[in-house]
Amino acid sequence: MSYKDAYQKSIEQPEEFWMQESKNIKWFKAPTQALEQTPEGIYHWFPDGETNLSYLCIDQHVEDGFGDELALVYDSAVRQKQVKYTYNEVLEKVSKLAGGLRELGVEKGDRVIIYMPMISHSLFSMLACARIGAIHSVVFGGFAPDELAMRIDDAQPKVIITATSGIEVDRLIAYKPMVDEAIEKAKHKVEKVVVFNRKLGVEFEHKPYDVDYLELTDKAKPADAVPLKSKDPSYILYTSGTTGSPKGVVRDTGGYAVGLKYSMENIYGTKPGDTFWAASDVGWVVGHSYIVYAPMIHRNTTIIYEGKPIKTPDAGAFWRVVEDHKVNVMFTAPTAFRAIKKEDPDGEFIKKYDISSLKYQFLAGERCDETTLKWAQKHLQIPVIDHWWQTESGWSIVANYMGLDPLPVKPGSAGKPVPGYDIEILSEEGESLPANTEGYICSKLPLPPGFMQTLWNNHERYKNGYLSKFPGYYFSGDGGYIDEEGYVFITGRIDDVINVSGHRLSTAALEEVVSKHPSVAECAVVGLKDELKGEVPLAIVVPKMGEEDYESYKMETEIVQLVRDKIGPIAALKNVVIVKRLPKTRSGKTLRRTLRKLVAGESYNLPSTIEDPMVISEIIETFSQQKIGAFSKNKDQVTQSLKALTKSYYNIDSLAKYMDVYRISQNDPENFWNTIAERNFEWKKKWDTVLKWNPEEARATWFEGAQLNITENAIDRHLKTRGNKTAIIWEPNNPEEKEQRISYKELSERVNRMANVLKANGIQKGDRVCIYLPMIPELAVATLACARIGAVHSVVFAGFSASALASRVNDSDCKMVITSDGSYRGSKSIDLKGIVDEALETTPSVETCLVTKRTFAKIDMKKGRDAWLHDELKKVDKNCAPEVMDAEDMLFILYTSGSTGTPKGMVHTTAGYMVYSAFSFKNVFQYQENDVYWCTADIGWITGHSYIVYGPLLNGATTLMFEGVPSYPDYGRFWDIVEKYKVNQFYTAPTAIRALAKQDIEFVNKYDLSSLKVLGSVGEPINEEAWNWYNENIGKKTCPIVDTWWQTETGGIMISPIPFVTPTKPTYATLPLPGIQPSLMDEKGNEIEGNSVSGRLCIKHPWPSMARTVYGNHQRYKDTYFSAFENVYFTGDGALRDEVGYYRITGRVDDVIIVSGHNLGTAPIEDAINEHPAVAESAIIGFPHNVKGNALAGFVILKNDGESRNKENLSKEINQLISSKIGPIAKLDRIHFVSGLPKTRSGKIMRRIMRKISAGEADQIGDVSTLLDPSIVEEIKEKVEPFLK
């Protein structure tokens, strides 16, 4: 039959036509009636027929003897994996899952939501539902929890089937947490969630409603396909509506099968046994119809492709699949071709593969522009067929007929109407329009089989949206025209029309012409308000790759001329803007509405389906530079337009947003930090450049030219809105002592007064002030007071010894020391002032020592040097104007023990540190306005700087400071405090967790910890046992644990889960924060790419809070961090990156040992030991310790005269020496006196050997042949042996 005859018959005698076609599928009970219409107006095709889609897709082929033929190929370009299934295998998988669903109580008519990535199990799930008559509703994997929740409430499913996660190019999308969140948000309660564990190594919280997919199917009894009425709904597929509530398109069973079967034969021209590939997602209608049902009904091999047209791994991805699976007919969206064309303009990738199996290339999803069509024709050398359909129709409405008599292809046209569609173009008035006149595309009722029945639970909306505009017709919502030969041209959604001086111009037609320009990759045309003409078009153009340098004015004039030539001056196209990218949805639709609103200066919402929100920011920038539309008049337009956007990415609250923001920060770090800095802080003057980076000199300059004061951002700006909010809660060492709650207003006053005291004592901008205080409010106040007047604070942990303090004071020539008369730590009190006095004997730079009262101990006050702080505070005014600081002015110095010799004074500067500590705090802890946040660290460490003082205060948070220790008065102290203040975020060190885990669990269970939302860990990677204890006993399995990795040098958290966003995995710091680009290097300095690898952890691009230098020794900074590898920051840590890109820190690769969270260099400890008169030489190594994480062991060679000494006494003396030189933290747990050290011939000490032996892994020492004296190994083994029991 020719197309013409078929079409004519379908219109004149639709019932006879489709009854005939219905014979091509198998029925349990063949229909006797073609069509009935309910009083409601719903059409049912073949009302008395009975069949089953799952049967048609699988069983019938097995019955017919094709069970061993290939039904399905899963091809994952992201996992480089292929799995093939025969019909027999699919039958087993599907019937067992169907049986399992039945056991969960799913019955005919029940709804099941399927929220899955592109894996075979999505298809199995759909067919399993169809098998037992359950109505599936596939929700596109990756839709946000809100969207999913809306669909749950509408479809009211009994069960959800999901997978733990999906992978997209280089990113992991965690589905399960999104499902959990959606379930929580939805009103309808889902009974069970069947979870397919993809075993990508990520752990998810187990919920009571979870059922493991494989366990379920393993045990289940296979279910047979049940007979269903032709009119029984097979599925609900949601399409994005404009009104917020989802539109669930309802599809029948029998009519759909007949329509699909007809299309495979007649439109796609395939024969049973062919391979048919729809490169789409099962979440869309194309996926439902042409990945799953149609090819399987027609016994074609179908392909589930997990990947993209480009970047997985390149623009040849599609052609590789065609070659691998000998695809005969392929179907994809024009946007995929545009993406390929952009990367591979000359089709070089196509030539690399054998695509000779391919007969036809079909395109649909949006109108295919002529340029793309011609490009595809030219490079594929086969018919390229555009056709048109909608979610509503389920299969084509307008097409070309490869199985009948193919029509000549007319570029720009989707072909001719499919049999059954009596298409007319109607005017606004409803009049039928003549050929070549544009109007609304409508089709006379009834519509052919397979067309939607109604909208789920909302037939009214179906009537209103589709049937009532033109009575008797289906209103498609699309505009278009039919030419004199009957070809249908779709010109786009109705709202894509511009009215220029009363002439209606289709934006699609304009876009068509603009894309003809040889350098244009793609474009969008939107209406721009115009006082004279009402509207004029604005063309937003993306140039082709490699042609970005094409002179823009030239391109603009050429495009204007082109439109003038092709459409005429009526088009009035004068405005052409060249941009890098267009905003699109994830399915590839250009967001014209958003563009139109932007340019009109109207408020807009970012659609949840937007692929990359940062495109909007780029476009705003371009619009404002070129003064387009509203941007030409309103000065604040940029700020206003960016509002929706900025709000959305300072706080990352979904994994999708994390992925987007991360990508943006990676592609254009400067633009990213520019936006973060500009929108979230107060500046006295904006910067001239975001970043200047000189890798040779290791000099980074952030926000150069900007002026600010960090205390204005941390305190002053909150006074208006949060003046009475508690800024700092101070919990004293002794629980009997009253706490302090310092409001922002009080904090402001205290900081100002303190600042005035500093000034009165001669401190000026740039002077260094050493702060040696216990954890009392004065510590935070003094720190901020320095920042207020531009003095550089150098906080020294108040547990360091006098000599450590003196060396730090001297290194930076501090002019002042601020200390207290003493401090409390548990039951002890410490004579802090005594230590200071000892230190200050050797510090000529110190002029003043301010002393605050804490213990009221009797102390010596040195006349002329020492002053009581409380006296000083009385003398000064409570107002102190903030010093105006340059962005790169020093904010503080903080000493870290390096691996060699003297401690390094890491220098942090004002603006960059502020931006990053605030940004990272907000995201890592997901702080909300009334939360109470507690970090148990001491302000003497970087953790305290960034995450007790600056980060929280910059965000207007309430931060808790605790003076005491976790064991005083008992081991329940931490939990007592959590209960007392209803702490929401709790951030501590693994060493504390391990110590607390060893205690009676009653210490925990006594207290109400239900306020906790987020748990943090810092200092070293948390081991799994401690992680589990923390998770189960403290977080009660409901608080995500953020295992944060960072360093004194990095200023802020670098790699960490974002709670409720990143799925956590024990011992993994997971993913970098936006703006941080970790890389792994091998020993030769080559970057190790890909996943499942390990190497030395480096950071590729500068970030705002990186330390700028080592105080007074830039060479050392360069040598330590920027000389190991070219152009990158070397962290000194080793790390591995797992299958999905999560990072796990494996430890120091140099000689720094972390004990109880503190970095200890081996060199200074060895230096201290070597000062002992009896010691000749020593080596320090770390070994695993179940409380401290690591502990220190020393291997000591004695001088000859030392050999006679009592070893126990010697050990004590050595530890005393270490205590006084470095601090008690560095004391050795084991001291071995040996006759020699394992040294290479060149004299290098092989610490690895001592480490292995001390860890009880002597069998893994490896090669010792390079040792000068291998026999020494045996001696060491003997000496260590007794300690290992």
Added chain:
Amino acid sequence: MKKILLVDDEPNIIMAVEYTLRKNNYEVFIARDGEEAIALAEKLRPNLVILDIMMPKVDGYEVLEYLSDHDTLKNTTQTVIISAKQKESDVDKAIELGAKAYIKKPFSMKKLLNTISELIIQKS
């Protein structure tokens, strides 16, 4: 609430028009042929009749004639024709017989609504 009698034999037209009229606060009654239309008009005294021409049994012209000749209905009830008959002579004939408006099928619901509300406003 104004009463409208909708007379058409095509279910899809009835469905769409009835739905929209109700949404616009009209009281709607349905007749599926001319005979039923006459009976209902007599009983209900609608403010307006929407009338198809090509119908089984009694066609639209006859219904129109009946309405125009009726003692009371001719003053109280107005008629709008909706028809696929496109010729000018068809339109003239209907107007002659007393129809107040003639809308050719296919038509847009918006146009029908505008016509109805204009007629009803004029009348009151």
